[in-house]
Amino acid sequence: MASTVTSTSGEPKLWLGGVEPMKASYGKLMMWFFLISDTFTFSALLVSYGLIRFSFPAYSGEVADFAFSNLYWPIPEKVFAAVPFLHGVYLPLVFVGIMTFILIFSSVTMVLAVEAGHRMDRKNVEKYLLWTLLGGITFLGCQAWEWAHFIHGTDEGSVVKELINGQWIERTVFGASLKENQYGPVPFADLFFFITGFHGTHVFSGVILNYLIFYRTSTGFYDRRGSYEMVEKVGLYWHFVDLVWVFVFTFFYLV
């Protein structure tokens, strides 16, 4: 691509770069390549969800008559229907909707920080990074609550049927772990923990990275360096985390 590096005479060729390939700096390009590899990891997790879901029977009755059972795959809106401080109120997907809004909004404040960085506007970079941090931390808090609720289970629990030594045995299960699940087949809970957990870990890393660049911005580090490109690179990562959530939201909670 960049054909500007040519050696004259017989001297050893030095790899000094020259024109940046694809008009992107080294760091930005490497961030893109990292994100592509991360795309594959998340895709593998979500596609595995599809595989495992399709290998279990689907619920065939009316949505209104749905009851939890380990014999068929649950309808997600029936599982995720709780909101903090509103105990016992049936509010399907409301809380996860709030989480989605928080993450999209933090993506907006991130891109505003990047835009302020282009103008070397330190005050605004600081302001928008703080909003992004707040969004990220709030999202993690929401996820912690959702996990706690999922693990703890509903008040009534639900009856699980298992074939043990040729006999169907029924027992009541509360909540979910990697081994038991009141909402549906055990792999449903496993996939919930793996997929949202892996995404949550990414959000956590993003919050740490955002904090580091906020710190460096507020100490004037990027002003001295003469470039806010680091904000742009961390921004790419943060938007990717938002992008993954858009897919998790659709394939785990809606479909």
Add this chain to the structure above:
Amino acid sequence: MADSHSHHIPADGGAAQRKVIWKTFWILLILTGLEFLIAFTMHHGVLRISIFVGMTIVKAFYIVGEFMHLKHETKSLIWTILVPCVLVLWLLVALMVEGGSIFQEVQVFKFFN
């Protein structure tokens, strides 16, 4: 290396770019709102899933294109990022078919026991 990108401040102080950012935000918000509407008004089925997948791809387009700025990068970078994603489509199709087969195997197994 650090100076290669900064310091080309647009004449309007970035106002046009901020407008695009907020417009993208509203598009994402409205699409998510529509997804909720569909989730509670439409019957479960292939059509509903197709609509959800379609809307998700539109949302991904706006996040990657505008927020991650990929739309405004060079063509070679755009293709370098997009082409490998074809492999994900292959994995999706392959494992969905596989999942269906596992389901049928289990049914046959149950029938003979």
